[in-house]
Each structure stands twice: as C-alpha cells, then as structure tokens.
Amino acid sequence: MNWSSYIKSYQSYLRIERGLSKNTIENYSFDIERLCLFLIENGIEVSPIQIEEETLQQFIYSVSKEVNPRSQARIISGLKSFFGYLIFEDYRLNNPLELIETPKTGRKLPDTLTVDEIDNLIAAIELRSNEGERNRAMLETLYGCGLRVSELVSLKISDLFFEEGFVKITGKGNKQRFVPISDLTQKYIQIYRNTIRTHSTVQKGFEDTLFLNRRGKQLTRAMIFTIIKNLAVKIDLNKTISPHTLRHSFATHLLENGADLRSIQLMLGHESITTTEIYVHLDRKFLTQVLNSFHPRK
Template identity: 85%
Template sequence: MNWDSYIKSYQSYLKIERGLSKNTIDNYSFDIERLCVFLAENNIDVSPLQITEETIQQFVYAVSSQVNARSQARIISGLKSFFGYLIFEDYRLDNPLELIEAPRTGRKLPDTLAVDEIDALIQAIDLSSNEGERNRAMLETLYGCGLRVSELVSLKISDLFFEEGFIKITGKGNKQRFVPVGKLAQKYIQLYRDTIRNHMKVKKEFGDTLFLNRRGGQLTRAMIFTIIKDLAVKTALNKKISPHTFRHSFATHLLENGADLRSIQLMLGHESITTTEIYLHLDRKFLKEVVNSFHPRKSVK
C-alpha cells in the first residue's frame, strides 16, 4: 500500500467509524497530503509505515515558516490522528508525532455582533425578491437557534416541530439534538415556506430541504457566506463577519442575559463544555455582576 491507499483507508474510517462530515475529512486529508508534497519535493521516498520522527520534525520545521501557530498546531494534530489510526489498525507500532509538541496558540475569542447590528443586517435585506424572504428566514434561524452554517443548509422541513417549539438539528458526526426555536424565527420560516418555497419547482432529491436556491436545489455554504458579506457591506458594518458570527452572538447574548453554560452547550451541540467556556471570556462585566449578585460575600456587613 502506498500513501494514497492508506489515506483512502483512513478517510473511510473517519466517515464510517467516526461519522465525520466531508468537510472535516477533507481537512484531515489535506494535512497528510501536505506531508506527501514535502516528501516528494525533498526526494524522500518513505512509506507511512516507515517514516520516522526525524523526518516528521523536518516537515514541521518547514511548515512553521509558512503558516501561523494555529495552523501549525492543527497540522500536527491531524497527523497525530492519522498515525494513531495506523497504530489502531496494527499497521505500525509507534506514532512518530508522539514527542512533537504543537505550539501554544491560546484561545481566539470569537467575534460577535450587538443586537442592533443584527437588526440592521436583517433590515437591510431586500424583501422585494423571493431570495429576500428566504434570506431573512435564514438569518433569523442562524441567530435565533445558534446553528452552524452546515446545519442551516441541511435543515429539513421534517425537522420542524413548531407546535413543540423545537427544531431537530443534525450536527457534527451526525449527532442529533433538539434546539428551541423562537416565535420570530418560526414566523419568518413559515412565511418563506408558504409564500415562496411552496410555489417553487423543487428538485426531487431536495423535496424535504427547507432553504433552497433559485433552481430548487440545496444552498451551498459559500452562498450563505456571500449573502452575509454583502449585507455587511450594505450596512457599512466595520467588522469581518461570517455565518458563525451569528452562532457566537447567539451564545454570547444568552450568557449575558443569564443563561447557564450547560444549557448553552446543549443548544450549540458542543461535545465538551470546555468548548462552550470560551464565551465566559467575552464579557468580564457580566461575570462581575454574577459574583455581585449571587456570592454570599458580595457585600461588607
């Protein structure tokens, strides 16, 4: 087996055994392919079963001059996972990245939007077009439910449980969760569905997909990015935003208004609460108010 064969076997493992999305699998694969390019450029003829820590260290050193610390850490993590798989399948006995440390990167705090900035973006949508009604419903859903962009574009009509006040989300690793959906998001989803979607010619394979492009097919992630970027320009918003910004804003605003971290974790679909804890760093004023309100030593007697 050559590198390609092992990579394909690893990709199958990630898809079938770990249930990862195509985007995540592509990212893992890209890191391994980057190593293969390095080997080819330096005339190093070695298989994944024979490659040593020294060769990997040479690769990491070369990469460190091309990417930032965060990307370097991701590459090291991805390669560790690949060689961990080879050990799991009894292809090799050791992981050549075992003693290679990733650079310390710290946590990057997510960008957020103020409520009035979100209102301005949604109000800037041109509702004279069919796409406008759809876009308003999508942004209200992104912000109102804290979805990932991949979860938004794959949302199905059969996932809507408005009578119960929930929508069913299929997240990373095909894990499902129920997320509360507010009355405003419900209103605009129903309006889009009744006045626009129900009158479209929908492609057969997307008959249950909620948000569609003008050709009756599924929207791409890139299209959602473009919609939001154009609205940011239209409103002269001096921030670099993406669909994920609405998700960050959802979590931050809930926390600021008194929601507990565990509830936010469940709604976001974070596997570990340590991922959710990043939002604790966003508003120091809020944390101070929590202590002043609830700690038994909050005041001097």
C-alpha cells in the same frame, strides 16, 4: 499500499468507527493530502509506514511560513491522529509526530456582534428579491437557534416541529438534538416557505431540504459565507465575520441575559461544557453583575 490507499482506509475508520461527519473527515484528509503534496514537490518518495520524524519536521517548518500557529497546531493534531490510526491497525510501531511540539496558541476568544449589529445586518437584506426572503429566514435561524452553518444548509422541512416549538438538528457525527425556536424565527421561515419556496422548482433528492438555491438544490456553506460577508460590507461593519459569528453571538447574548452554561451547552450541541466555556466569552462587566446579583456578601 500507497498514500491514497491508506487515506481511504483512514477515512472509512473515521466515518464508521468514530462516526464523524463528512465535513470533519474532509478537514482531516486535507492535512494529509497537504503533506503528500509537500513530498511530491520535494521529490521525497516515502510511504506512510516509512516516513520519519525528520521529514515531518521539514513539512511542518514549511507550513509554518504559510499559516498561523493555530492552523499549524490543527495540522499537527490531524497528522498525529492519522499516524495513531496506523499504529492502531498495526501498520506502524511508533508515531513520528510524538516528539514534535504543538505551537502554543492560547485561548482565542470568539468574535461576536451586538444585538444592534445583528439587527442592522438583517435589515440590510433586500427583501424585494426571492433570495432576500430566504436570506432573512436563514440569518434569523442561524442567530435564533445558534446553528453551525453545516446544520443550517442540511436543515429539513421534516425537522421543523413548530407546534412543539423545536427544530431537530443533526450536528457533528450525525448526533441529533432538539433546539428551541422562537415565534419570530418561525414566522420568517414560514414567510419564506409560503411565498418563495412553494413556487420553486425543486430538484429530485432535495424535496425535503428547507433552504434552496436558485437551481432548487441545497445551498453550499461557501454561499452562506458570501451572503453574510456581502451584508457586512453593505452596512460598513468593521469586523471580520462569518456564519459562526452568529452562533457565537447567540451563546454570548443568552449568557449575558442570565442563561446558564448547561442550557447553552445543550442548545449548541457540545459534548463537553468546557467547549461551551471557550465559545462564550465573558466581559468583566458581566462578571461583576453576576457577583453582585448572586453572592451572599454582595
């Protein structure tokens, strides 16, 4: 078996045994393919079964010149997982990355927007175009429900349970959850559906997809990034933002207004509340308010 065969076998394992999403599997595979490219460029002919720690150290050293410590740590973690799979399948006896240290990255607090900044971002959307009504509905849904961008683009009309006040979200690993949706967000989705989408030519296979591109197909994640980036430039927002920034802001604003972490965890779809704690940054002012409000010795 060559590298390609082992990678395909690993991808099947991630999909079937671990139930990971297509996007996650692509990210894992990308790191292995990057290693393969390094081996080709340096004339190193070695299989996944034969490769040793020294060669992997050379690869990681070359990568460290191009990416930040956080990305470097992710690459090492991804490769450790791949070689761990090879051990699990009895292809190897040891993990060549076992003694390679992951760079310390610290806990990176997520960037967020204020409520005013989000309002300005959405207000900058040009509503006279068909895409404008769609974009407003998408941004309101991203922020109003705290969705991942992959969850937004895959959202189905059949996932909308407006009478009950929920939307069904399919998250990482195809795990489903119900997220509350406000009347305001419902309103903008309905405006888009009734005035724009109903007049669109929908391609076969995308009849149930909520947000469509000009060709009547599902939007890409990259397109959502571009839409938000262009709006940020339009309002002279001096922050580097992405669709995930709206998700971070959703969680932070809920917490600052008194929501408990457990409820936020359920809405975000985190398996562990520790992940939610990392997502939601707390400023000292808010912590002081919590102490003064709830401690018996206030």
